[in-house]
Amino acid sequence: MELSEYLASLNLPDWRYLSETGSTNDLALAWAGEGAADGSLVLADRQTAGRGRAGRHWMTKSGAAIAMSLVLRPAEAELAYIPRFTALATLGLVSALASKGLNAEIKWPNDVLLAGRKVAGVLVEAFWQGENLEALVVGMGVNVSRGALPPAEECRYPATTIEDERGESVDRWEILAGILHSIFTYRTNLTTDAFMAAWNEKLAFKGEQIAFRLANGQAKHAKVLKVQPDGRLALQVEGQTEPFLAAAGEIEMAGRDG
Numbered sequence: 001m002e003l004s005e006y007l008a009s010l011n012l013p014d015w016r017y018l019s020e021t022g023s024t025n026d027l028a029l030a031w032a033g034e035g036a037a038d039g040s041l042v043l044a045d046r047q048t049a050g051r052g053r054a055g056r057h058w059m060t061k062s063g064a065a066i067a068m069s070l071v072l073r074p075a076e077a078e079l080a081y082i083p084r085f086t087a088l089a090t091l092g093l094v095s096a097l098a099s100k101g102l103n104a105e106i107k108w109p110n111d112v113l114l115a116g117r118k119v120a121g122v123l124v125e126a127f128w129q130g131e132n133l134e135a136l137v138v139g140m141g142v143n144v145s146r147g148a149l150p151p152a153e154e155c156r157y158p159a160t161t162i163e164d165e166r167g168e169s170v171d172r173w174e175i176l177a178g179i180l181h182s183i184f185t186y187r188t189n190l191t192t193d194a195f196m197a198a199w200n201e202k203l204a205f206k207g208e209q210i211a212f213r214l215a216n217g218q219a220k221h222a223k224v225l226k227v228q229p230d231g232r233l234a235l236q237v238e239g240q241t242e243p244f245l246a247a248a249g250e251i252e253m254a255g256r257d258g
Contacts, residue, residue: 064147083231096178105204
């Protein structure tokens with residue numbers, strides 16, 4: 001099937017596809033400012049200046065990855081749950097991969113792992129009008145085939161692709177359609193306990209010892225407990241439970257990797 005056929009089944013309000021762009025998030029943020037409707041989608045075959053957490057950059061080669069940004073306009077009831085929109089995207093991918101027989105996990109707060117290796121990352125950015133949050137742009141990059149991987153020495157965390165883990169080629173637009181369908185489905189439960197249960201069910205390293213690298217460079221050795229309803233990660237550090245915001249740091253190493 002063609003991309004347009006897959007997207008037609010989702011009834012998106014609008015979508016834009018580019019053969020190459022710097023950042024799909026930049027385009028989506030500008031489009032949000034122009035009035036893009038909730039659920040509008042930006043896609044690129046090749047992305048040359050994608051962004052990740054902490055100002056990191058991400059590139060995609062033609063045909064090798066999914067580079068997408070989704071414009072979402074939070075309803076009044078959703079405004080108290082903004083940290084959950086990152087999990088919304090990761091859960092969408094986890095569900096799409098499950099339909100292909102792949103068991104993915106969420107590395108808090110914004111990565112998706114297959115076999116303990118990073119297959120995707122999410123970056124959510126906000127569009128403001130004065131003090132009013134008008135829209136969120138949910139950006140995601142997914143490694144589909146080997147061409148999506150940077151050299152190993154450039155990876156901050158071991159990486160993989162869908163095709164490497166599945167052992168055969170996949171239709172990236174079919175995967176994309178599955179991601180979007182699952183995002184829209186999970187969103188109906190965004191404010192509920194069921195959403196948090198789904199997030200914690202797929203939380204990577206739960207109950208395991210990890211090294212948590214703080215933003216100031218300090219490392220804490222801790223056990224992963226759960227994600228709290230406010231999106232903070234609860235860690236057990238020296239016998240005490242400590243919650244951490246996404247900006248506070250990231251999981252650097254897990255016990256299962258030695």
